[in-house]
Amino acid sequence: MKEDAEYDAALRSDIRRLGTLLGQTLARQEGQPLLDLVEEVRALVRVDGGAAAERLATMDVPTGIMLARAFSTYFHLANITEQVHRARDLRRARGEAGGWLDRAAKLIADRGVGVREVSAAVSRLAIRPVFTAHPTEAARRSILTKLRAVATELEREARAAAVDGWTDRGGTDRRLAEVIDLLWQTDELRLQRPEPADEARNAVYYLADLADTAAPTVLEDLADTLANLGVPLSPTARPLTFGSWIGGDRDGNPYVTPAVTHDVLLIAHEHGIRLAERLADRLVDELSVSRRVRGISLDLAASLAADLDALPELADRYRRVNAEEPYRLKARCIHLKLGNTRRRLASGAEHRPGRDYLGTGELLADLELMRASLARNGGQLTATGRLASAIRTLAAFGLGLATLDIREHADAHHEVLAQMYKRVGEVDYATLDRAGRLRALTKELASRRPLSGVDTPLTDGARKTFDVFRTIRRSQERFGPEVVESYIVSMTQGADDLLAPVILAREAGLVDLGGERARIGFVPLLETTAELDNAGPLLDQLLTIEPYRAVVRARGDVQEVMLGYSDSNKEAGITTSQWSIHRAQRALRDVAARHGVRLRLFHGRGGTVGRGGGPTHEAILAQPFGTLDGAIKVTEQGEVISDKYTLPSLARDNLELTVAAVLRSALLHTEARFPAEDLSKWDDVMSTVSGAAFRRYRQLVEEPDLPAYFWASTPTELLGALNIGSRPAKRPDSGAGLGGLRAIPWVFGWTQTRQIIPGWYGVGTGLAAARDAGLGDQLKEMHERWFFFQTFLSNVEMMLFKTDLAIASRYVAALVPERLRPLFDRIREEYDRTVAEILALTGESKLLERQPVLRRTLAVRDTYLEPLHHLQVALLRRYRAENDPRTPADPTLQRALLTTVNGIAAGLRNTG
Numbered sequence: 001m002k003e004d005a006e007y008d009a010a011l012r013s014d015i016r017r018l019g020t021l022l023g024q025t026l027a028r029q030e031g032q033p034l035l036d037l038v039e040e041v042r043a044l045v046r047v048d049g050g051a052a053a054e055r056l057a058t059m060d061v062p063t064g065i066m067l068a069r070a071f072s073t074y075f076h077l078a079n080i081t082e083q084v085h086r087a088r089d090l091r092r093a094r095g096e097a098g099g100w101l102d103r104a105a106k107l108i109a110d111r112g113v114g115v116r117e118v119s120a121a122v123s124r125l126a127i128r129p130v131f132t133a134h135p136t137e138a139a140r141r142s143i144l145t146k147l148r149a150v151a152t153e154l155e156r157e158a159r160a161a162a163v164d165g166w167t168d169r170g171g172t173d174r175r176l177a178e179v180i181d182l183l184w185q186t187d188e189l190r191l192q193r194p195e196p197a198d199e200a201r202n203a204v205y206y207l208a209d210l211a212d213t214a215a216p217t218v219l220e221d222l223a224d225t226l227a228n229l230g231v232p233l234s235p236t237a238r239p240l241t242f243g244s245w246i247g248g249d250r251d252g253n254p255y256v257t258p259a260v261t262h263d264v265l266l267i268a269h270e271h272g273i274r275l276a277e278r279l280a281d282r283l284v285d286e287l288s289v290s291r292r293v294r295g296i297s298l299d300l301a302a303s304l305a306a307d308l309d310a311l312p313e314l315a316d317r318y319r320r321v322n323a324e325e326p327y328r329l330k331a332r333c334i335h336l337k338l339g340n341t342r343r344r345l346a347s348g349a350e351h352r353p354g355r356d357y358l359g360t361g362e363l364l365a366d367l368e369l370m371r372a373s374l375a376r377n378g379g380q381l382t383a384t385g386r387l388a389s390a391i392r393t394l395a396a397f398g399l400g401l402a403t404l405d406i407r408e409h410a411d412a413h414h415e416v417l418a419q420m421y422k423r424v425g426e427v428d429y430a431t432l433d434r435a436g437r438l439r440a441l442t443k444e445l446a447s448r449r450p451l452s453g454v455d456t457p458l459t460d461g462a463r464k465t466f467d468v469f470r471t472i473r474r475s476q477e478r479f480g481p482e483v484v485e486s487y488i489v490s491m492t493q494g495a496d497d498l499l500a501p502v503i504l505a506r507e508a509g510l511v512d513l514g515g516e517r518a519r520i521g522f523v524p525l526l527e528t529t530a531e532l533d534n535a536g537p538l539l540d541q542l543l544t545i546e547p548y549r550a551v552v553r554a555r556g557d558v559q560e561v562m563l564g565y566s567d568s569n570k571e572a573g574i575t576t577s578q579w580s581i582h583r584a585q586r587a588l589r590d591v592a593a594r595h596g597v598r599l600r601l602f603h604g605r606g607g608t609v610g611r612g613g614g615p616t617h618e619a620i621l622a623q624p625f626g627t628l629d630g631a632i633k634v635t636e637q638g639e640v641i642s643d644k645y646t647l648p649s650l651a652r653d654n655l656e657l658t659v660a661a662v663l664r665s666a667l668l669h670t671e672a673r674f675p676a677e678d679l680s681k682w683d684d685v686m687s688t689v690s691g692a693a694f695r696r697y698r699q700l701v702e703e704p705d706l707p708a709y710f711w712a713s714t715p716t717e718l719l720g721a722l723n724i725g726s727r728p729a730k731r732p733d734s735g736a737g738l739g740g741l742r743a744i745p746w747v748f749g750w751t752q753t754r755q756i757i758p759g760w761y762g763v764g765t766g767l768a769a770a771r772d773a774g775l776g777d778q779l780k781e782m783h784e785r786w787f788f789f790q791t792f793l794s795n796v797e798m799m800l801f802k803t804d805l806a807i808a809s810r811y812v813a814a815l816v817p818e819r820l821r822p823l824f825d826r827i828r829e830e831y832d833r834t835v836a837e838i839l840a841l842t843g844e845s846k847l848l849e850r851q852p853v854l855r856r857t858l859a860v861r862d863t864y865l866e867p868l869h870h871l872q873v874a875l876l877r878r879y880r881a882e883n884d885p886r887t888p889a890d891p892t893l894q895r896a897l898l899t900t901v902n903g904i905a906a907g908l909r910n911t912g
Contacts, residue, residue, distance in 0.1 A: 008853045011085040012860075014154065018077040018180070021173065025180045026070055037063070038070050045866045052867060053810060057874040064871055065896045071868050072903030073183060075861070079906060080147040080646075082857070084154045087649035100617075100653070100660035101225040108229065113667050115230040121666040122231055122239070124630030126600070127659055130243035130405065131203045132637040141202055144642055146183045150176060151647055188902050189895065196256055200246045200264040204271045206645050207242055207401040211275050211393055214651035215240065219392040222659055235371060235391035236364050240659060243633060244268070244402040250468065251409045251490040257464060258471040265404060265475055265483060266345060272401040273342045276363065279390045280335040286386055287327035287370075289379060296326050297373035303366065307333035310354035327370055334366050341399070345478065359480020360398040367391045400483055406468060407488040407525070413500035416462040417441075420452045420507075434494045441499040445506070445547035448514060452507045469501075469508035476519060485520060488562055488602075492524035493531055495541045495548075502551060511554075513547055518554035523602065527564030529572045532580040535561070536587030543595040552597060560633070561588055562602035566743030573697030573762040578792055579690040583683075585627045593626075602633035616654070620661035622791040625672050628665040634658070643909065674785065682786055685770055685778045693766030700761065700826065709820045713811050714749030715876055716741075718897055752904055753811045754869070755827060759799025764834030767841070783841050797838050801847045801858060802908060805831055807869045814873045815880070865907040872900035 026035045044052040059067070097103065108118065157172045219240060223233040233239070247264025250256045304326055308314065314336055322329040340356035343349075351358045371391060375383035414429075414437070421429035427440050444451060458466060472484045487505065489497055502522055505511045510519045524542075526532050539561065542548050552559050563584060568577040585601060592599035605619070616634065636644065645651040672679060700706060711717065743758075750757045770779055782789040805828055812824045835847065848855040875897045882890060 008856065011082065011857075014081045014085065015078050017173075018081060018150070018176065019074060021177050021180050022070070022074055022077060022184075024177065025184050029181065029184055030066060034066055034070065037067060041067065041867045042863065045863060045870075049806075049866060049870075053870040053873070056867060056870040059871070059874070061875070061878075061892050061896050064875060065892070065899055068868060068871055068896060068899040068903050069184070069188070071864050072188065072899060072906055073180075074864055075903060075906035076143060076147055076183070077150065077180070078861070079909065080151050081154065083643070083647050083650055084151050087155075087647055087653070088158065090653045091649065099221060100656045101221050101663070104660040104664045105225045105229055107664060108667050111668060118226070118229050118667065119231045121630055121663070122226055122233065122237075124598070124666065125237075125239035125659075125662065126241070126631040127239060127662050128241050128243045128403075128633045129636045129655075129658070130245060130602075130633055131207065131402065131641060132245040132249065132635050141205065142186050143183065143188055144646060146179055146186065148646055149179045150183075153179070189898055196247045196253075196260050197263055197267060200244075200267050203244055203246050203641075204268055204401060206641055207244075207268075207397065208271050208275060209648070210242070210645060210651055210655075211397045211401065213648035214645075214655055215396055216389050216393045217652050218655045218659060219396060220389055221656060223388075223392070235388040236368055236395050237392075238395050240396050240655070242397060242402040243405055245405050245407060245635075248404045248406040248484070250412075250465075251407050258467040261404070261406070261468065261471050262475060265400060265479055268400045268402060268404075269345055269479060270342065272397060272399045273338050273345075275397065275401070276394055276399060277335055277338050279394065280331050280338060283331040283370075283387065283390065284328050284335065287331060287382070288325055289327050289374070289382075291324045291326055294377045294379065297369070297376055300326065300330065300369045300373040303369050304330050304333070306354060307337075311336050327374070330366070330370055334363070337366075338363070348478075351478075357399065357480075359482055360394060360400075361480070361482075363399065364391060364395060367394070398480075398482060400479060403482055403486075404484050405486045405488055405523075406472060406484060406520075407490055408465060408468065408501070409490045410492055410497035410500070412461075412465045413489070413497070413504055416458065416465050416504060417451075417500055419458050419462050420456060423453075423456050424451065434496055437496040438494065438499065441496055441503060442545055442547065444503055445499060445513070445545075450507065451503065466504060466508070469504050469510060472505075472520060473509050481519065486523050486560055486602075487520050488523040488525050490525050491527060491531075492538070493534075495538060495545065498522050498524050498542060499545070499548060502548065511551060513550050513554075516550065516554050518551045521555045521558070521560055522551065523560045523562050525562040525564055525604070526584060527567040529568050529576055529580045532563070532568060532584040535584035536591050539588055539591045540595075543591070543597060549595075556598075557596065558598045558600055558631070559592060560600040560602055562604055562633075564604045566604065566747075569758055570743045570746050572694055574759060574796065575693035575763050575766050575792075576690045576697070579686055582624060582788055586624045589624065589627045598629065598631065599627065600631040600633065601627060602635075604635050617657045617661045618787075618791045618794070620658065620665055621669070622788045623665060623669075624788075625669045628662060628669070630662060630666040632662055673787075678785075681778060682782050682789070685775050685782060686789070688770045688773060688775065689766035691766075692769030693762035696765035696830065697762035700757075700823075703823065705820050705823060709816060709823045710749060712816045712820060713755070713808075713824075714753050715872065715897065715901060716745050716749035716752075718894070718901055719745050719748055751908060752872070752901060754802070754804040754807045756799050756803045757827065760796050760803065760834050761827070761830055763796050764830055764832075764837045767837035768833060771837070771840075779841060793838060793841065796834070797842070797847055800831070800835055800838065801855070803831060804862065807866065810870065810873050811876075814877050861907050865904060868900050868903045868907065872897065872904065875900065 023035050023038070026038065041052060041055065044055060056064070056067075098106075153172055153175050157167045157169070161167045222239060223235075226233045247256060247261050307330065308319070311333055314332060318329065318332050322332065337356050340352075344351065344356050357363050367387065368391065371383045371387045374380070374387065418430040421427055421440075427436075429437070429440065432440060452466075472487075475483050487501055489501055492498060502511060505518075505520060505522075506513075511517070524538065526535055526538075531538075539559070543552065543559070563581050565577065565581065568580060571577075572580070588599055588601070601623075603619075605616075620628065620632070643650075644654040703709075747758050767779065770776070783793060808827075809824065812821055816824070839845070839847070842850075844850065848858075875893065879890075879893050879897055882893065
């Protein structure tokens with residue numbers, strides 16, 4: 001298409017421009033020889049990869065660091081330029097076809113959906129991106145900030161060209177050159193591993209930016225879209241909110257203590273309250289309505305009088321100057337109460353009603369009084385404009401910017417209960433099997449007695465687990481009830497795994513079944529294929545246990561279930577993981593409906609396809625019908641956060657895209673798109689594909705030599721030294737094998753070496769098995785009609801293109817002992833089979849043939865990636881030859897290696 005060609009040409013022009021400026025920086029900062037070396041290596045790679053590898057293998061380490069930094073910086077600049085141009089392209093598309101919400105509204109209107117149905121669906125909208133600290137963002141925030149400055153300059157120039165018809169290119173280049181110089185002088189490696197509080201500050205950076213820019217616009221667009229469909233959206237409604245795991249995710253992270261959880265909440269509230277104060281300041285500036293011109297409502301007058309009595313510190317000057325400007329005076333009182341709230345939280349003082357806020361609800365009530373008064377007294381436009389926007393923003397973010405989820409491993413709760421039961425002496429809980437535990441816990445939950453007391457002896461580890469529940473209670477009492485809502489139980493395998501934390505929450509005062517009160521909800525996390533396959537029976541069993549059903553009723557008859565993409569992929573391969581998750585959603589939907597419970601699914605998606613990543617819009621639309629009635633949670637982590645939310649225009653588009661997809665699903669995907677017999681037939685085919693793919697994948701991961709091959713062929717031992725996250729890469733006491741290795745380093749290792757097994761391995765065998773069984777026509781039909789299957793194959797095709805076994809073979813030849821190399825032959829065989837099967841189904845002659853711009857972009861990147869791979873191989877070989885486990889690693893050599901890791905992560909746009 002002409003537009004694609006123009007987009008591609010403009011993008012490549014800007015990338016060349018920044019590449020030229022980077023070259024000037026290299027010459028200016030390090031001397032012409034470094035720039036000459038970069039150009040020499042680039043040229044050599046194009047002509048002779050082997051010669052390039054030999055040239056890099058003999059390079060001294062300091063020069064290798066400089067070269068790796070040069071290519072890494074190029075990728076950072078190319079990435080941000082692509083983001084800028086993607087944002088421009090999206091703006092162009094918005095101008096031509098409307099935004100994502102406009103398009104969703106048109107589909108809804110064309111389908112003839114009634115106002116009552118739309119209103120009901122809107123009342124259930126509860127979309128929550130959840131920011132996690134999972135360590136997959138290799139770039140420091142110092143780097144990201146400078147890249148955003150590059151984007152700002154490119155955007156400023158583009159706007160000037162559009163408005164004035166000319167640009168000060170020389171001035172822009174000077175400013176860009178300054179930023180690139182600073183980028184080069186900034187260390188891209190972290191000196192120390194971040195603490196959870198550091199990770200919290202990083203999330204706050206993005207959340208506060210979203211609250212200032214993208215989110216208010218999306219919320220206004222949603223309100224306008226719904227109004228056009230005949231459904232008003234109350235400003236205090238919460239269709240979009242934000243969540244966080246940072247400081248609450250204890251599973252495998254010993255650094256997340258109850259004290260850390262409290263400190264992280266304090267950090268978030270410091271910034272969230274500052275945001276609210278800024279909004280209050282704007283209202284003071286804007287709401288100059290005089291009582292002499294327009295009256296106010298009686299309830300606002302009464303509220304203002306109460307505020308003035310409760311806040312004697314409000315300056316006399318304001319009381320005098322704003323005496324006839326009640327909205328300004330009320331906004332000043334709100335600002336003062338916000339400051340009091342911030343100081344109260346910092347000092348640990350008690351809440352004083354009328355002088356500070358306990359939670360966001362009290363703040364919204366004050367603002368809603370102002371809005372309602374304006375609406376009834378000639379200020380309808382302001383009530384639905386500036387003030388409504390402020391209320392929507394604060395309803396979405398609250399005083400703490402995000403609601404904190406708490407997560408802990410199932411075994412930790414049983415350990416605490418074993419010690420508590422030992423005190424009361426009724427049962428030897430530690431010796432009970434799962435059925436015995438369920439009987440004991442059901443009986444306990446139905447009783448009213450305390451199982452523990454202030455003097456109950458607990459080990460240090462058990463005490464920390466139990467104290468988290470007390471921390472939740474204290475946090476709700478200090479920050480407000482919405483500060484923590486969900487308690488997630490990792491590795492939930494049975495109903496007893498969920499009843500255990502319910503009882504601990506009861507002991508901490510969070511659950512009172514006699515009073516029909518549950519201050520948090522309990523969320524099973526289903527992570528393995530066995531757990532996913534048992535999802536329906538598990539939920540059914542839970543909801544038939546009356547004391548637990550009472551907990552769900554107390555939570556508004558909503559049951560949240562989290563689906564784990566990463567571990568199921570690592571265990572079973574991408575085909576079986578995706579199919580198990582799809583089927584689990586169907587089973588959970590049916591069970592929840594049978595029990596009269598609303599299901600809220602929480603998708604634990606990672607950045608890469610191997611960890612459930614891929615386009616969010618497509619993923620939402622590919623869900624089974626009826627599983628998404630408006631409520632959904634989705635994790636956002638690592639490099640996905642910076643890619644989606646660094647630029648305000650992209651942040652807006654990504655948020656709008658998610659909201660529009662959920663709205664479409666809630667209204668237009670309430671029943672099957674295809675006849676039951678078609679779905680049944682496709683299910684059978686997919687099960688055939690999954691079964692064969694699973695067996696093929698398990699043959700690889702159960703190979704006794706695979707751990708040795710993985711550690712030899714990948715740079716995974718370096719992940720910890722990158723200092724990109726507080727959580728350890730391996731589970732405690734997991735040994736040297738792969739079993740305890742977390743999904744992130746598993747994907748990281750394969751990705752760095754371009755084998756990318758988690759993204760495609762086994763798919764070819766699965767598809768071939770179905771075709772050999774005479775199901776080839778059904779596969780083509782599934783690809784043409786079934787969105788789940790289309791999305792699955794599209795993501796696999798992308799991973800196949802990013803895989804480069806020619807590069808991978810250099811890692812194998814240089815680093816892997818000869819006896820282990822047949823494993824690479826097996827990988828190559830499955831890769832070739834998968835490519836062939838994908839192309840046969842898509843009808844393409846080569847991968848990504850129908851996406852020429854993307855194909856060209858990735859191919860150009862490979863020219864710059866290849867030197868980094870060659871350099872990494874050479875440095876890894878030297879590192880392992882020289883590294884004595886009994887002595888510290890050579891810091892210069894390690895720095896060189898980590899620089900190549902960063903560069904490859906930037907070039908591929910993901911770490912893990």
